[in-house]
Amino acid sequence: MSSHIRRTMPLFPMGTVMKLTDLSARQIRYYEQHHLITPDRSEGNRRLYSLNDIDRLLEVKDLLDQGINMAGIKKILLKDESQAEKLETKESSAKPKKEFTDEELRKLLRKELINAGRFNRSSEVERRFFH
Amino acid sequence: MSSHIRRTMPLFPMGTVMKLTDLSARQIRYYEQHHLITPDRSEGNRRLYSLNDIDRLLEVKDLLDQGINMAGIKKILLKDESQAEKLETKESSAKPKKEFTDEELRKLLRKELINAGRFNRSSEVERRFFH
DNA sequence: ATACAATGTTATATTTTATAACACGAAAAA
DNA sequence: TTTTTCGTGTTATAAAATATAACATTGTAT
Secondary structure (H helix, E strand, C coil): CCHHHHHHCCCECHHHHHHHHCCCHHHHHHHHHCCCCCCEECCCCCEEECHHHHHHHHHHHHHHHCCCCHHHHHHHHHHHHHHHHHHHHHHHHHCCCCCCCHHHHHHHHHHHHHHHHHHHHHHHHHHHHCC | CCHHHHHHCCCECHHHHHHHHCCCHHHHHHHHHCCCCCCEECCCCCEEECHHHHHHHHHHHHHHHCCCCHHHHHHHHHHHHHHHHHHHHHHHHHCCCCCCCHHHHHHHHHHHHHHCCCCCCCCHHHHHHHC
16 A cells, blocks of 8 residues: 555665666666656656666566567566556456565566567577577 | 665665655754764765665654754664674674675665565664555 | 754855767667 | 667766855753
């Protein structure tokens, strides 16, 4: 209930997020350009990130480390988001909804990653053996 | 165990701490003058506070709200700290401490900070903001 | 009334962040 | 192979956040 507030509260400036994620400012802003995060702004136009934003950035980093490109990441993360929304509204009207833990969300992600991995495997093979 | 790392990692700049504690920059620096906190510094001399620092600031605030003055607060808070120091030095001399790279420390911290709020009830800040 | 404690306010210097442009290596496309 | 595109680095410039220090203010105790 109030965990939503804590996790969405715009608190952390760029420097803190860079340390927590080991991403460069350039990268973080680039992912924002691609709508993977939408940090709030301070009165003076500085970005303020929430815990959710940082989580998302770490997910993006994971996916990138697995060789998935931005198009794939967008597909995965933004799709998962729309699904979660649908599930939430449906469940909340049906029965007292059960919150997803980050653990469960990550599991969902892994599932989709398998598909993404399959999708990309041939190009990986090409990279390793034909070039 | 590694919660010590998470709670002592210098991460938060002044602005974030002001929001988390509802204290003014003036107040925060004043309490530092009185050695109630000793925040780290960035390469460019900006203060970087840890979760422990923020906890301590909230304690100070509570005590002030109870009408206790700085002298009393110092007595109260610095008393059990000297005890802690004794324990620490005793422990650290007992067994050789394990080496961590900055890289590893951040990774650990990141994990625990992001996942903070699942079982851990040890921190006032976490109780207030991250759970 | 004076002195001190805790905090506010203001001014100035330095650091951090925002924005935008250009650059570059690697991979994809042509 | 040559040309694009992608993801990120780098640099320059402007604005915001922070550091420091001095002086001001309010309340409290002496």
